[in-house]
Amino acid sequence: MSEQNPSPAEFNRQVIDEFRANGGRVGGMFEGVSLVLLTTTGARTGRLRTDPAVYARDGDRILVFASNAGGPKHPDWYHNMLADPRLTVEVGTDDGRVERYVVTAESLHGTERDRLYQEQCERARAFTAYQAATTRIIPVVALRRTDLTDPARTRAIGEFLLRVHGELREGLATLLDDVDDHPAAPGVAAPTLGPRLATHCLTFCTALHGHHTNEDGAFTDFERQFPELAPALAQLRREHATVARTVTSIETLVAELTTPRTDRDVHKLRAELASLTADLEAHFAREEERLLPALFGGTH
Ligand SMILES: [Fe+2]
């Protein structure tokens, strides 16, 4: 894939990396544009995905606009929000940090939607052109920080955490089996990683990263609501950082293993995946043990 012409997924990834590395600011065509990152759960796939979106503030709410640049269809993140309105936002702060937190999405209707869309057109003329280019009524979505004083909400978060852990455990086990089936010795039959296995590996890494991004956002709110969890949350955050380093190393190895050379083997990848499995098993167990009693309000 050339630098000049990245795929939409690769382009998104570059924007996301730049956003996170620069306190929420992105240059080039997004210079001066207010962007947030939205991490939603795929309505069909169940996997987490992160998308940049233009936003505006409205009191304590964040507004996002499902314009898809005037395209004929709603963006995927909008469908995901309708199916599961709990998501994580990442937003740049005035002092150059990226703040992450869990929000609940609500698609606005009628005069409220019309007024807020009009205000957005006045801030950024492109939104007038987007609406003119499509017969869709471009949705305006309000994102509100999730209220953790509501026991039904915290229980739903606990159930969600368990479900995602289950999926990630399963995903990693399948991946390990697939890598085990791969020839280990250098220079024999299939020294490079097949594209299917490489994609599978990178998809897992992205899903795991998305989960930890969501959690880092949620932990800030957990800390406020359950101050006694602060030491446990600090440790869980450190573990996220350790896991992130292993994931980066796995992504680098996968990139190397997909280049056609004969002196590669998958031994190192297998070792990194084994170390990731051990770290994750311990991490998931600790997280469930420490967080679920609080989230389930002592009824779990
Ligand atoms: Fe975690």
Ligand SMILES: [Fe+2]
């Ligand atoms: Fe987790």
